[in-house]
Amino acid sequence: AQKVTQAQTEISVVEKEDVTLDCVYETRDTTYYLFWYKQPPSGELVFLIRRNSFDEQNEISGRYSWNFQKSTSSFNFTITASQVVDSAVYFCALTGAGTASKLTFGTGTRLQVTL
Amino acid sequence: GAVVSQHPSWVICKSGTSVKIECRSLDFQATTMFWYRQFPKQSLMLMATSNEGSKATYEQGVEKDKFLINHASLTLSTLTVTSAHPEDSSFYICSARGSVAGGDILWYQETQYFGPGTRLLVL
Numbered sequence: 083a084q085k086v087t088q089a090q091t092e093i094s095v096v097e098k099e100d101v102t103l104d105c106v107y108e109t110r111d112t113t114y115y116l117f118w119y120k121q122p123p124s125g126e127l128v129f130l131i132r133r134n135s136f137d138e139q140n141e142i143s144g145r146y147s148w149n150f151q152k153s154t155s156s157f158n159f160t161i162t163a164s165q166v167v168d169s170a171v172y173f174c175a176l177t178g179a180g181t182a183s184k185l186t187f188g189t190g191t192r193l194q195v196t197l
Numbered sequence: 198g199a200v201v202s203q204h205p206s207w208v209i210c211k212s213g214t215s216v217k218i219e220c221r222s223l224d225f226q227a228t229t230m231f232w233y234r235q236f237p238k239q240s241l242m243l244m245a246t247s248n249e250g251s252k253a254t255y256e257q258g259v260e261k262d263k264f265l266i267n268h269a270s271l272t273l274s275t276l277t278v279t280s281a282h283p284e285d286s287s288f289y290i291c292s293a294r295g296s297v298a299g300g301d302i303l304w305y306q307e308t309q310y311f312g313p314g315t316r317l318l319v320l
Contacts, residue, residue: 177307
């Protein structure tokens, strides 16, 4: 069985602070995929990134960066110089390979960025 | 690319009414579509998986006669909540996963793209 743990339920930061959202996963699959989605108050889930289990290279996209470490089964997400528009619920998710695979979501981390 | 639309975005209906929600992939062919339900401040709960041209696969505890799913084309899936009751009030969100043809092989893509969701309120 697969499991995704986002231990941080809510995080509150002041604008321009850096913030890291933690994600720890469990899977027995050797090939799997990790995702981060953003859910703003409007409700739509916005795809942010996908990572393959065989590619541990970290990634940076603007103010966003992701740290994937298979040794600790973690896929953490850092927002640099946070902005109010970053306020949302962020979900980490995991899926295995194969057409029958399903997404396993974490419980989400609510990020509140204030002025 | 990878845009998924959902219609309607809001539904308010009386108890006993059936409600149909449409999910469309606008710029890619969705081999598989998923329907989720989300309660306030909770994560997404997968209800069912539908593949184009075949019957949907429902998750344990989801009533297939209550939540009818049709995936008639590669760009459209519908969820019908039959005889809705107040306990069916929720946020319903669909996602779509596409595939890419490579010669004789159809490679499925792992990323699910989500629609904007439908808020259902049953009075």
